Amino acid sequence: MPVATPRKPRSLVVDDDETIIDHVTYVLRQNGFDVEHAFDGLDALRRCQSARYDLIVCDVRMPRLSGLSLLSNLAQTQNADSRVVMISAIDDGALRRQALASGASAYLVKPLSAEMLVRATDGIARAVATPPGED
Numbered sequence: 001m002p003v004a005t006p007r008k009p010r011s012l013v014v015d016d017d018e019t020i021i022d023h024v025t026y027v028l029r030q031n032g033f034d035v036e037h038a039f040d041g042l043d044a045l046r047r048c049q050s051a052r053y054d055l056i057v058c059d060v061r062m063p064r065l066s067g068l069s070l071l072s073n074l075a076q077t078q079n080a081d082s083r084v085v086m087i088s089a090i091d092d093g094a095l096r097r098q099a100l101a102s103g104a105s106a107y108l109v110k111p112l113s114a115e116m117l118v119r120a121t122d123g124i125a126r127a128v129a130t131p132p133g134e135d
Contacts, residue, residue, distance in 0.1 A: 009054035010036070010054050011033045011034065011036070011055040011057065012038060012044060012048070012053045012056045012058075013035060013036070014037070014038045014056065014070065015037075015057075016040055016063055023112065024057050024112065030114075033055065040062045040065060041065025041066055042064040044058065045065060045070055048079045049078075052082075054083065055083050055084075055121055056083070058086055060088040067099075068086075072103075083121070083124055084104045085120045086099040086108070087107075090109070108120055
């Protein structure tokens with residue numbers, strides 16, 4: 001019987017700040033993810049309509065389409081069940097509640113530490129790499 005080769009989980013990092021994209025990309029790659037990126041919500045939505053991601057890390061406030069709007073539009077894509085981690089420079093309880101109520105699995109406040117990202121994405125790489133029935 002052939003052995004299933006584990007695949008790397010796919011992630012999409014969405015932020016209009018290239019420094020944030022670089023930091024998040026580095027941390028995710030160090031933790032076993034393949035990483036793509038988009039600089040605004042509209043570009044991210046286009047990518048989500050043609051590709052499947054296990055994880056989406058998305059800024060709340062961006063040009064052309066906000067992170068919250070992207071989150072609500074994911075239901076019409078093949079990424080409706082993707083894990084979404086929202087990130088923001090704004091530590092606002094109402095915004096956090098709105099993001100979580102809209103389907104985000106976490107809301108992290110910038111500046112982001114590697115530890116914060118690892119905790120928020122814990123288990124995704126392991127779940128993707130473990131074939132069904134082998135956990």
